[in-house]
Amino acid sequence: MMRMAYRNMIYKIRWLLVAQFLLLVPLTTSKVPAIIAFGDSYSDAGNNNAIPTLLKSNFKPYGRHFPGGHPTGRFCDGRLPPDFISEAFGLKPTIPAYLDPAYTIPDFATGVCFASSGTGYDNATSDVFNVIPMWKELEYYKDYQNKLRAYLGNEKANEILSEALYLLSLGTNDFLINYYIFPTRRSQFTIQEYEDFLVGLSGNFIRDLYNLGARKISLTGVPPLGCLPLERLTNILQHHDCNEKYNNVALEFNGKLTNLVRRLNKELRGITIVFADSYHSIDQMITRPSLYGFEEVGVACCSTGTFEISYLCSEHNPLTCSDANKYVFWDAFHPTEKTNRIVVDHYIDSLLVSFR
């Protein structure tokens, strides 16, 4: 009799598990209908092509590994992190730029990019290259919301807007293009105060997105700032090694963003924010390149690999490397497509678990 009861219990537990499985499966299949990207050149799919700035990359050799082999305005030989994230969520393999006239609202319904190369949290950063400041990325997003509602109707559009995954990735230019090059912010803030100022702006931006309906957010901090080839070039005292001062700023800033994520997850009802770390994976590629098949970590693929960005990275320069997959960096400020893919591989599981 005992054995019977035992078997019965096992049977019931099994049945419960099956029932739960059947109930849960429809709830856990992908619920992310669109990827919506904000930030700087680590996400910009070509918005800068449409604005009067010198900071562009819509010419060769940029994009030589992009589908079709054409330069799009991505500061890379191929795809960027938002493209890989979109693909991992079962959406399209590349995300179009909102200002690209080749696309319209039906294209943007499953993914759209508002990022602008050279921008930062700080308005003064976007002024340097006359690119799109974050408040204006948000204005474009509001415009997108209106168009999406006109196209799909309020109910369907609002569902997409609240279920979409929002990617936010920036900060590098605030430190390296603004704070450490121009004297204004340095005279107003110590570096720790400037980090706090930027973290405050990041929090404000996330609150703005939340008030506009966003509920799923991935926040990326900054990479090892001192290891970007341009920063190595100028690190003469330390024999062109990584600039440890800048790397420490990056770590400190990322730590503060992680705390911000923790706070906002408590403060904003119904929101889920994940901190997507790019620092440690890039750091590992730089310190242990052979694990990934890299052969060059200190200079970039594009021509001499030390200072070339944008127009200085020219198709006619015979020094540009032939195999970008051996390089962590594509130009003096930006990773190769291969690096981007590995960066996303490192945090994609946490995004899929949190947002699927």
Ligand SMILES: *[C@@H]1O[C@H](CO)[C@@H](O)[C@H](O)[C@H]1NC(C)=O
């Ligand atoms: C940035 O500029 C916008 C538009 O002028 C303004 O609304 C916003 O308050 C500024 N942000 C900061 C932190 O100064």
